[in-house]
Amino acid sequence: MVKEKVIDLANLISRTKRGAKDEVKPEHPEYKVLEPVVTDEMAEAALCLKFRDGKTVEEVASECGKSPEKTKELLWELAMAGATIVGEQDGVDKFWLELWVPGHMEMLVNHKENSIKYPQMGKAFSDYGKKRGPLAIGNFPVGTGPMRVIPIESAISGETKRVSNDEISKYLNDNDRFSVSDCSCRTAREAMGEGCGHLKEDMCIQLGNAAEYYIRTGRGREITREEAFEIIHKAEDNGLMHNMPNVDGPGHTHAICNCCGCGCLALRNANMLMNHDFVRSNYTVKVDADKCVACGECVEVCPTNALKLGQKLCKNTPIPKVERELPYNTEWTPDRWNEDYRINREVVMAEGTAPCKAGCPAHIGVQGYIKLASQGKYAEALQLIKLENPFPAVCGRICPKFCEDDCTRCDIDGAVAVDDIKKFIAQQDMNADTRYVPTIKHDYDKKIAVIGAGPAGLSCAYYLAVQGYKVTVFEKQKALGGMLTLGIPSYRLEKDVINAEIDVLKDLGIEFKTGVEIGKDISLSDLRTQDYKAFYIAIGAQAGRSLGLEGEDAEGVITGVEFLRHVNLGDHSKFEGNVIVIGGGNVAIDVARTATRVGAAQVDMFCLESREKMPAHAEEVQEALDEDINVNNSWGPKRIVAEHGKVVGVEFRKCISVFDADGKFNPSYDENDTKIVPADHVLLSVGQAMDWGSILADSKVVLNPNQTIQADVDTFQTGEPDIFAGGDALTGPRFAIDAIAHGKEGSISIHRFVQHGQSLVFGRLKRDYRAFDKANVNLAGFDTAPRQQTAHVDGKKSKETFKDLRETFTEEQVKKESARCLGCGVVIADEYTCVGCGACTTKCKFDAITLTRTYDADAVEFKDLKSTVIKHALKRKVRVAVNKPIKKIKAIFSK
Structure with a gap:
């Protein structure tokens, strides 16, 4: 049933009347935000209040015809709900009405219990902006919108033209009372199940009378000025920018909001409606291309997608520049809006960017850490790497080096030795005094279980711990590291390297439980009863594949994976006689070289592929040849020859082709060209397989025919909502760097999943x-x-x-090699879509990005705002009218 007095109140706050052209109706957000928490009787008292002009209880009581006691009760119920404001003036409490935004919408939503109990309030807050925002497109001069970006102060500290009204410190120093509350925009998004995962708790600061109101009504807690500055810095560390209510006149505000582009309802005017003038500060971004190294950190933190990575090197054929239309002088119809801005952010210009950044599965800022290394800033370089890869020392020894394969320098004289530079930088992780341990961002006090201590699981644990979660890693084996420890020989990756980087995870408070097999020693259901909120399954492909050959079950035949695990766990039993390794990949090379080290008299590798098409890296093949291992190409096993149950040899046949005409794996052989090769041991290294055991018992998780886990391609969520997967368990056997990239993405999904009302996709950057x-x-x-x-x-x-x-490279070699980098990527800035927040500057380690003062605008008195907007809107109307025929003429001549 419609509450008539509540509709009247909604119209009063909107400064309109029932029956007017712009009246508030029951289906409108202004009514819907009040309806759950305001009764008609409460509304009767509120209808006696004025806009920004306080009244005492007695004044309201005499006007509404109720007793002072009842009036006071109703007014305080309204104030607690957020439908009126209360503050002490001249020694007595007075009550008044405010704007919807910034004002009652935020205050209504910031009542924690009500926002959870009545999700329609959060939706109403969002819908109000969608209703009012289009009316403002192009019609507000810069600096006059009801909410306005205020730059991060460190970004303008060197700006000679700055004025104090652009500095956050001015507003904090001008006030004596402060409170902090949760972000109202992200609370509203959360109520709709559309949260973006950005830090919401204790993020928005109220000042002066607003702080008094928030403290007295329980919306916020009182803080000191020093704590307010700490919150500002914490927000910046978490990639947030600053916004402030802009309706209190020049040099005044009652709050400082710490916002993200994907959650903030004020920034939606820029991101969805492309109405950037409505919220922008006086500053815009400038990029010094000579200093920029395209690390991408500024791109990923920019709230309005104004920064993208592009190409620094000169083009043979320049890309034509497209003329752009803006709301300033064009009719801005809905077809020009970006409704999907929360899921369609772009990180790269259409032309593309540096191949090293693109080719790395973890998209590490390769140019960035190379530049830092060239400057001798090794600690900063390590920190930059660890934003995407917690195990640079490990990867410096075993990485497949896709960045080098794609390096632009290959077209001149050979790739930059990226991996050797990274290995040098990562040596700091070998020493507890110089290793980089990141600061924990928050304390969420929620428990997460990671199943499997390989690169995917460890990476997920690392990033969850940095976010502030209590993480426990369960590992079936006694050793940590998964296939890093059990599948890679020490001559390629020594165990102290793995352990040193795992020590960082221990420093972050991650708990490890080894020798525990999930599904056997304890089940996922048991862990749920222990209050674990989500699970990341990354058990790796630790089982070897068989070929189904005759004689495969003979004594002396095992998989290469099983052989490596035995050796890595300390079983160095001697291999006597001749060893045959079947397979031609990197693992097969590891198996062969390990067999040499445990006593084999002779090791022969046989693989289907030709030498040129072997899946193993040419560098590793050469290392095997250097160790007197025979590599026999284009031979496939036909059967294993056994006598008295023990292997004595393998019969091979000549492989003519590995793939059929459709490119599918379908080997063909010359059956007339065969040979039997004597062997005392046969090691099958033709791939890896999953061994799930009973981990997934009684779950809704579905496996693919190849026994990998089915999960969403973007979020890694499985058929069991609280179970996520990554690494080999998801993709089948790949490289450690692929698993590391999965670990980070899995941590993002889990963080969102365990927080109330968060979406796994909205505001998530597709890299x-x-x-x-x-x-x-x-x-x-x-x-x-x-x-x-x-x-x-x-x-x-x-x-x-x-x-x-x-x-490892010497320092002198690092300086020489880093100088070879062409620096072929660069950040491209769109000055129109930049709103001058300065978040980008907090992430740049190269002084390549700055804010410059572009405008000289300030807030206007609220009483003058209407006339200011009307004057600007009329001028815009003229520009639009003039521009229409010009556009038509250009369209004709462009045909």
């Missing part, structure tokens, strides 16, 4: 980094400085030890 077209790059004039090299490892020495004999 679609794409490389530019290297054929359209002008590489003339670059030097041909030779690539730095470490000393070649003598195979005769390396085959005798499990120690990693490969050298």
Whole structure:
């Protein structure tokens, strides 16, 4: 049933009347936000109040015909709900009405219990902006919108033209009373189940009378000025920017909001309606292309998608510039809006960006850490790497180096030695005094379980711990590291390297439980009863594949994965005689080289592929050859020959082709070209498989035919909502860097899942980094400085030890090699869509991005706002009218 007096109140706050053209009706958000928490009797008292002009209880009582006691009760119920404001004036409490936004909408939603109990209030807050926002497009001069961006102060500290009204410190120093509350915009999004995962708790600061109101009504807690500054800095550390109510006159505000572009309902005017003048500060971003290294940190934090990565190098064929229309002088119809701005952010210009950033599965800022290394800033370089990869020392030894494969320098004289530079930087992780341990951002006090201590699980645990979660990692084996420890030989990745980087996770408070098999020793259901809120399953592909050959069950035949696990766990039993390794990938190389080290007289590898098409890296194949391992190409096993149950050899047949005409794996053989090769041991290294055990018992998780887990491609959520997956469990066997990238994305999903009302997709950045077209790059004039090299490892020495004999670059080599980087990526700034918040400047380590004062605007007195807007809107109307025929003429001539 419609509450008539509440409709009257909604109209009063809106400064309209029933029956008017713009009256508030029951279906409108102004009514819907009040309806759950305001009764008609409460509304009767509120109808006696004025806009921004306080009245005492006695004044209201005499006007509404109720006793002072009853009137006071009703007014306080209204104030507690957020439908009136109360403050002490001249020694007595007075009550008044405010604007909807900024004002009652925020205050109504900031009542924690009501916002959860009545989700329609959050939706009404959001719908109000959608209703009013289009009316403002192009019609507000810069600096006059009801909410306005205020720049991060450190971003304008060197700006000579700045004025005090652009400084946050001015507003904090001008006030003596402060409170902090949850962000009302993100609370509203949360109520709708559309939260973006950004930190919401204790993020918005109230000042003066607003603080008094928030404290007295329980919306916020009182804080000191020093605490207010700390919250400002915490917000900036969490990638947030600042907004403030802009309706209190020049140099005044009653709050400072800490916002994100995907949650803030004020910034929606810019992001969805493209009405950036409505909220912008006086500043816009400038990028110094000479200093920019395209690390991408500013791109990912920009709240309005004004920054994207592009190409720094000159193009052979320049891309034509498209003329742009703006709300300033164009009719701005809904077809020009960006309704999907919360899911369609772009990180790259259409032309693409640096291939190293694009090619890395974790999209590490390669140019960035190379530049920092060239400046001797190794600690900062390590920190930058760990934003995307917690295990740079590990990856510096085993990475597949996709960044080097794609390096633009390959088209001149050879790739930059990225992996060697990273390895040098990551040596800091070997020392407890120099390793980088990130600051924990918050304390969420929720327990998360990670199943599997391989690279995916450890990475997920790392990023969840940094967010502020209580993480426990369960590992079936006694050792941590998964296939890093059990599947990679020590001569490539020594155990102290893995353990040193795992020590960082221990420093973050992550708990490890080894020797615990989920599904056998304890179930997921048991863990739920222990209050674990979500699970990340990353058990890895730790089982070897068989080929189904005759004789495969003979003594002396095992999978390469099982063989490596035995050796890595300390079982160094001697292999005597001849060893045959079947397979041609990197793991097969590891198996063969390990067999050499445990006593094999001779090791022979056989694989289907030709030498040129072997899946193993050419560098690793050469290392095997250096250790006297025979690599036999284009041979496939036909059967394993056994006598008395023990292997004595393998029969091979010549492989003519590996793939059929459709590109599918379908080997064909010359059955007339066969041979039997004697062997005392056969190690099958033809792939890895999943061994799920009973982990998924009684769950709704579904497995694919290849036994990998079915999960959403973007969120990694499985058929059981609280179970997420990553790494080999999701994709099948890949590289550690792929698993690490999965771990970070899994942590983002879990963080959102366990927080009330968060969406797994809204406001989530799709890191679609794409490389530019290297054929359209002008590489003339670059030097041909030779690539730095470490000393070649003598195979005769390396085959005798499990120690990693490969050298690390010297500091001098790092400086020489980092100078070879072409710096081919750069950030491109769109000055119109930039709102001058300065969040980008907090992430740049290279002084490449700054704010410059572009406008000289300030708030106007509220009483003058209507005339100011009308005057500006009339001028815009003229511009639109003048621009229409010009556009038509241009359209004719462009045909």
